[in-house]
Amino acid sequence: MLFNSLHFLIFFPIVIAVYYLIPRKIRTYWLLAASYYFYMCWNAKYVLLLLFSTIVTYVSGIMLEKCPQEDKGKRYRKLCVAASFILNLSILFVFKYLDFGIASLNQILSHLHIELNAPAFDLLLPVGISFYTFQALGYTVDVYRGEIYAEKNFFRYALFVSFFPQLVAGPIERSKNLLRQLDKPAAPTFDRFRDGFLLMLWGYFLKVVLADRIAVFVDTAYGDIETYTGVYLIVATLLFAVQIYCDFAGYSVIAMGAAKILGISLMENFNSPYLAASVAEFWRRWHISLSTWFRDYLYIPLGGNRKGKIRKYVNLIITFGVSGLWHGANWTYVIWGLLNGAYQIIGDILTPIKKKMVGILDIKEDSLSHRCLRVVTTFLLVDLAWVFFRANTVFEALRIIKRMLTARNHWVWFDGSLYECGLNEKNFRLMVWGILLLFVVDICKYKGMKLREVIARQDYWAQCLCVIVAILGILLFGMWGAGYDVANFIYFQF
Amino acid sequence: MKRIKAILWIIVMFLLMAAAYKTAAFYLGGKTAYHKNGDLLRVADACDVLFLGTSHVTTEIYPMELWREYGITSYNISGYGHPMALSYWMMMNTLDYADPKVVVVDCYVMESDAMVINDQKFMHFSLDSIPFSATKVRAVFDIFDDFDSRAEYLWSFSLYHDRWDELKRDDFEVEYGQTRGAIFEVGLSEPDEFMIKDVKAEPINSVGVTYLRKIIEECQDRNIEVVLTFLPFPAQEDQQKVAAYAGEIAREYGVDYLNFLQMNVVDYETDCFDSYSHLNVAGGQKITSFMGGYLRDNYGVADHRQDGLTEWDEDYVDYQRYKINKIQSQESLQNYLVMMADESFSLCLYVDGESRIWEYEQYVNQVHNLAPEYEFPMLEEAIGRGEDYCLIIDNPGRTVTEYCGAEGGTTETSFAQITYKEKEDGSKGLYFGDSEESFVVERCEDDRIPTVQVVLINNLDGTVVDVQRFDEALRVNK
Numbered sequence: 001m002l003f004n005s006l007h008f009l010i011f012f013p014i015v016i017a018v019y020y021l022i023p024r025k026i027r028t029y030w031l032l033a034a035s036y037y038f039y040m041c042w043n044a045k046y047v048l049l050l051l052f053s054t055i056v057t058y059v060s061g062i063m064l065e066k067c068p069q070e071d072k073g074k075r076y077r078k079l080c081v082a083a084s085f086i087l088n089l090s091i092l093f094v095f096k097y098l099d100f101g102i103a104s105l106n107q108i109l110s111h112l113h114i115e116l117n118a119p120a121f122d123l124l125l126p127v128g129i130s131f132y133t134f135q136a137l138g139y140t141v142d143v144y145r146g147e148i149y150a151e152k153n154f155f156r157y158a159l160f161v162s163f164f165p166q167l168v169a170g171p172i173e174r175s176k177n178l179l180r181q182l183d184k185p186a187a188p189t190f191d192r193f194r195d196g197f198l199l200m201l202w203g204y205f206l207k208v209v210l211a212d213r214i215a216v217f218v219d220t221a222y223g224d225i226e227t228y229t230g231v232y233l234i235v236a237t238l239l240f241a242v243q244i245y246c247d248f249a250g251y252s253v254i255a256m257g258a259a260k261i262l263g264i265s266l267m268e269n270f271n272s273p274y275l276a277a278s279v280a281e282f283w284r285r286w287h288i289s290l291s292t293w294f295r296d297y298l299y300i301p302l303g304g305n306r307k308g309k310i311r312k313y314v315n316l317i318i319t320f321g322v323s324g325l326w327h328g329a330n331w332t333y334v335i336w337g338l339l340n341g342a343y344q345i346i347g348d349i350l351t352p353i354k355k356k357m358v359g360i361l362d363i364k365e366d367s368l369s370h371r372c373l374r375v376v377t378t379f380l381l382v383d384l385a386w387v388f389f390r391a392n393t394v395f396e397a398l399r400i401i402k403r404m405l406t407a408r409n410h411w412v413w414f415d416g417s418l419y420e421c422g423l424n425e426k427n428f429r430l431m432v433w434g435i436l437l438l439f440v441v442d443i444c445k446y447k448g449m450k451l452r453e454v455i456a457r458q459d460y461w462a463q464c465l466c467v468i469v470a471i472l473g474i475l476l477f478g479m480w481g482a483g484y485d486v487a488n489f490i491y492f493q494f
Numbered sequence: 495m496k497r498i499k500a501i502l503w504i505i506v507m508f509l510l511m512a513a514a515y516k517t518a519a520f521y522l523g524g525k526t527a528y529h530k531n532g533d534l535l536r537v538a539d540a541c542d543v544l545f546l547g548t549s550h551v552t553t554e555i556y557p558m559e560l561w562r563e564y565g566i567t568s569y570n571i572s573g574y575g576h577p578m579a580l581s582y583w584m585m586m587n588t589l590d591y592a593d594p595k596v597v598v599v600d601c602y603v604m605e606s607d608a609m610v611i612n613d614q615k616f617m618h619f620s621l622d623s624i625p626f627s628a629t630k631v632r633a634v635f636d637i638f639d640d641f642d643s644r645a646e647y648l649w650s651f652s653l654y655h656d657r658w659d660e661l662k663r664d665d666f667e668v669e670y671g672q673t674r675g676a677i678f679e680v681g682l683s684e685p686d687e688f689m690i691k692d693v694k695a696e697p698i699n700s701v702g703v704t705y706l707r708k709i710i711e712e713c714q715d716r717n718i719e720v721v722l723t724f725l726p727f728p729a730q731e732d733q734q735k736v737a738a739y740a741g742e743i744a745r746e747y748g749v750d751y752l753n754f755l756q757m758n759v760v761d762y763e764t765d766c767f768d769s770y771s772h773l774n775v776a777g778g779q780k781i782t783s784f785m786g787g788y789l790r791d792n793y794g795v796a797d798h799r800q801d802g803l804t805e806w807d808e809d810y811v812d813y814q815r816y817k818i819n820k821i822q823s824q825e826s827l828q829n830y831l832v833m834m835a836d837e838s839f840s841l842c843l844y845v846d847g848e849s850r851i852w853e854y855e856q857y858v859n860q861v862h863n864l865a866p867e868y869e870f871p872m873l874e875e876a877i878g879r880g881e882d883y884c885l886i887i888d889n890p891g892r893t894v895t896e897y898c899g900a901e902g903g904t905t906e907t908s909f910a911q912i913t914y915k916e917k918e919d920g921s922k923g924l925y926f927g928d929s930e931e932s933f934v935v936e937r938c939e940d941d942r943i944p945t946v947q948v949v950l951i952n953n954l955d956g957t958v959v960d961v962q963r964f965d966e967a968l969r970v971n972k
Contacts, residue, residue: 006645006652190500426659460503468511476518481652 001041003254004208004480011038016261020188028156028182031262035164039128042168046126049095053088054161057136060084061143061150061157069146077144084140088133095123096130100329128168130326134293136161139175141297148175156182165258169251171269171289178264185263191456192260194463198452199257201470202441206250208478210434213427214243216479220422222390225400230407232421233400240390241383242435245273248287272442274382277374279343282382290326294319313348317341327389332397336388343381430477519651521665522658526615527622530677532670533809534569534623538592540803542795543568545675546581546709547600550725553767554778555598555785557674558813561806562838564786565797570675573620575611578604578705580620583633585709587624589716596719596793598785599709601740602733604702609637622650672809672816678775679767680820680829682856685728686769690755693731695738703743710747719793720747725781726754727771728762750792759784763856764835764863776835776863783837814838814952818959827851827946827968831860834950839959840889840909842924842933842949847882847899849945851968861885865894872896882922884914890953909956924949926958933961
């Protein structure tokens with residue numbers, strides 16, 4: 001069930017209505033049932049994997065708490081964590097990486113002139129498996145570290161793993177934040193409802209008006225790179241950066257809004273990422289729940305930046321390489337991750353030179369122009385890496401970059417040819433206006449101004465007007481409905 | 495107090511949004527359905543007859559002609575490719591608003607198991623004009639299996655919402671169709687070879703037959719008379735068998751059946767729109783006229799022309815205007831003659847003696863088709879001698895006058911006294927009443943000699959509504 005499907009628009013009001021009509025003590029069960037139904041709408045059988053992950057991490061949590069912290073207990077505790085990780089990651093490996101591993105092995109062996117040709121398993125990737133697996137593993141580590149008590153109530157814990165707003169595409173919540181709230185959700189208030197509703201509207205705008213509209217252009221250009229070369233690919237690549245942002249942030253915001261209406265505050269997943277002035281800052285603003293997960297559960301345990309520069313760089317490469325692999329079982333994702341890691345290492349190495357240059361050229365580091373230059377540079381670097389993320393193979397990505405840079409068709413900027421790449425002129429203009437609106441909203445957010453709060457301070461009539469305009473805008477200009485195949489959220493595949 | 499205010503504002507918001515949504519949905523909605531069935535609900539309660547079926551019915555039964563000729567109030571709720579299931583549900587939806595005396599069902603495609611038309615635009619073409627109701631919900635749930643299709647047909651906004659980038663004036667100034675659900679097919683094709691045989695009926699167990707039975711049973715439950723038809727087209731043997739089995743079903747239920755394949759109502763040489771399936775307007779006029787007489791004589795369907803149904807009279811004026819526009823938009827003599835096989839118009843046709851029109855038998859047939867019961871002796875003479883030919887058909891009384899060669903004369907018609915005579919320069923002139931201006935001219939503005947000239951008179955008020963001149967290629971000379 002997709003957030004942008006009619007099915008969800010029927011499902012969600014029913015969930016809310018029943019949730020607030022039934023007694024408080026059985027609400028957890030209702031939300032759990034709704035969450036499992038939500039997941040089973042996609043594939044009923046795969047709910048067993050979700051249940052398995054839930055049971056393994058639940059049991060590991062209980063056992064961790066029962067083991068004493070002293071010497072002997074320490075070994076058992078480590079065993080518990082290891083068992084939880086091995087079981088969960090095995091499932092993840094089998095369903096997500098096995099075929100990739102086999103294909104890679106076949107390829108390597110064939111280069112060595114050894115014909116093995118191990119067959120692929122072609123298993124259907126369970127939707128959201130990376131998200132709920134990481135969320136559940138995070139819980140195991142949190143209990144191990146003693147940051148939280150193990151959850152005794154199995155149903156509440158099962159809801160923590162399967163809470164439907166963030167089940168299939170995050171944010172990857174921390175047990176400290178979510179379990180406590182699932183125990184005592186906030187009381188329903190008008191302000192909370194309004195806030196959640198406005199969040200959902202903004203999410204739908206990002207997804208169905210912007211992301212899916214941009215996707216038409218990007219898919220057309222990337223789908224035929226022999227015809228759409230040069231400027232087309234440059235525009236498509238720039239737009240893909242916006243598409244993936246709107247797509248993923250859209251999902252996260254809808255999830256936050258839906259959870260808020262149910263009395264749960266989820267963590268912010270995006271914070272104006274394309275206004276970052278360095279790649280490191282970008283990763284503090286992009287997919288925050290995953291970045292911080294890797295920081296807390298991988299980068300810091302590896303030693304972080306505490307063990308010297310070389311070790312720090314190695315840790316960065318490992319973390320971003322794994323992050324790339326987390327996104328998908330393909331070398332394109334690995335290269336995308338490594339590229340982002342490399343950006344940061346190179347940035348770190350070049351810092352003294354940069355500082356020297358700034359001094360020599362008498363550049364004011366706090367000036368707007370310098371900031372803009374850094375933002376644009378960061379965006380272009382990140383965008384270049386997105387080419388690998390978007391391409392089907394590494395060679396395709398390299399071909400795209402080559403055709404982007406070598407083909408000469410600059411007239412396309414001026415002669416209206418851009419309107420023949422999937423989007424007509426009116427739709428193209430609408431997309432540009434939408435991106436401008438997103439840019440303004442992101443700047444406001446960057447400056448610490450929340451538009452939701454601005455709207456909430458207005459008179460009721462003005463609030464109503466905003467909501468009406470937003471709903472009608474999404475209904476009219478959104479890419480949805482019968483004439484359009486409902487597009488999956490890109491991050492579902494992870 | 496704050497909570498009450500908030501609730502009040504939410505209610506206001508919902509109302510405002512509903513109004514804005516309704517407006518947007520109307521402007522964005524597909525208008526084709528409105529053009530076909532848009533006024534169905536407005537006139538449904540006055541309709542004595544409903545016509546169901548596929549495009550055969552849509553293009554061959556003209557309710558407004560039934561009104562003109564017989565005073566019968568009817569509506570054509572058929573549609574392109576309608577499976578019998580859709581016909582059934584169109585009837586059920588209409589019966590929520592109508593109380594007809596007779597339902598006429600064409601049995602073409604009753605052998606099909608299809609519930610939907612492959613080209614879904616035709617489904618919308620029919621279903622979009624029906625307002626949301628319990629019956630519509632039942633219809634959509636019966637016809638479609640999947641959630642998305644059901645949502646699409648019950649909430650067509652989901653299909654049309656992205657039409658904002660193609661809105662035109664027509665979307666804001668919506669005009670309902672003037673034909674009560676009928677559509678004119680204007681054109682002429684040579685029919686495929688076919689032979690009507692005395693075929694034996696073979697039982698058919700199809701979804702179509704199931705729904706045909708449901709239609710009949712539903713009508714009989716409601717005391718509505720049913721007439722089954724099989725409208726004419728160049729039918730091959732397998733279709734003739736279907737037609738034969740329709741007769742069996744009619745017998746089984748004790749209802750009347752008109753198998754037009756076995757009747758000589760149309761002339762396939764002049765009345766086929768395409769070679770294999772549909773009739774053109776000329777054929778449709780004959781079918782409609784026949785049906786009107788049949789319904790009046792066998793079912794006593796009332797003549798309402800004196801019953802003060804001013805709405806129907808006014809709509810007929812609009813319908814006539816629609817037909818005139820349609821005629822004026824034709825660019826070939828062939829199509830013009832197809833449209834003029836229509837008793838609601840009178841006409842004068844002048845053919846230059848040097849024209850080569852008669853070399854094509856099709857045109858001779860088409861002229862004969864303007865008044866099939868007439869012999870046209872002068873026409874044969876004009877063709878034989880290669881002389882000018884003038885034909886005047888006064889349709890209210892169906893009086894036909896012909897002139898050939900240098901012969902001239904004056905004839906009284908219901909709309910004017912018409913004089914056909916030679917002018918001083920030797921060319922021919924056609925004069926209405928005392929007018930000194932001839933409708934038939936020797937030369938067009940571009941100095942070319944028109945080969946064929948037509949003057950069209952609207953029988954409603956006796957005015958000349960169109961004068962067309964055709965060049966050697968028999969295209970309209972502009």
